[in-house]
């Protein structure tokens with residue numbers, strides 16, 4: 678990413694490489710980067726307001742837009758013969774299980790949660806326990822993995838959707854790319870990633886409070902290329918307070934979209950024209 682960026686103290690960087698060199702340039706700094714990121718969340722209350730940075734009231738518009746987006750994907754991808762199949766999803770950086778509880782568990786038979794902060798994951802486990810939440814006998818939260826994305830590899834071919842919301846900013850570019858490359862193996866054929874993230878207006882913004890990076894749309898697109906992922910669909914989140922970053926949802930596929938395979942009609946060989 679050649680475009681410059683800044684940090685939350687107003688420091689300017691001429692490009693992302695300069696920022697990453699300073700922040701994670703050697704093994705010690707990289708360990709420190711992840712310790713600080715997780716350390717920030719360890720000090721946050723396990724509540725919707727906590728995981729939403731004091732903006733608990735964006736939960737409703739967030740879930741509504743995500744649900745509409747998910748519905749378009751499910752109706753495209755899961756045609757009639759696939760409609761009755763057992764659907765599985767992985768909720769990454771799941772926090773207290775907000776997205777799982779309000780959305781994913783209603784659509785997927787099996788939800789696994791991945792979250793590195795143990796008091797968040799324990800809160801999720803409790804709220805999703807059958808005695809607190811019953812959707813139906815065939816919908817349940819199954820596995821709770823207390824791990825960060827950069828250390829996780831999913832079981833092969835397990836998930837229809839891998840949902841990554843508001844956590845990828847904690848990963849360095851290298852770990853972003855290697856996470857998605859590994860996680861592709863965790864998708865069923867035809868499966869998709871959904872990435873929902875804050876978007877910087879240009880370049881990137883480093884937040885030195887929670888140790889995350891907000892990337893621009895073109896920064897994301899450059900990383901998707903490195904991951905070997907294609908944008909199947911994308912949609913802007915509407916209805917959030919003005920002072921927040923814009924938010925975008927990307928559905929990503931490891932397969933070449935159908936339109937990319939379509940060959941152009943063969944050029945007509947030169948035929949004698951009729952001279953009138």
Ligand SMILES: C[S@@+](CC[C@H](N)C(=O)[O-])C[C@H]1O[C@@H](n2cnc3c(N)ncnc32)[C@H](O)[C@@H]1O
Nearest residue numbers: 718728770771772775794825826842843844847
């Ligand atoms: C803004 S909260 C979002 C939580 C949840 N996705 C939601 O939308 O409610 C960010 C989450 O990312 C998690 N996180 C921080 N570093 C992470 C990492 N390296 N890998 C995975 N998750 C991480 C935090 O613990 C926190 O739960």
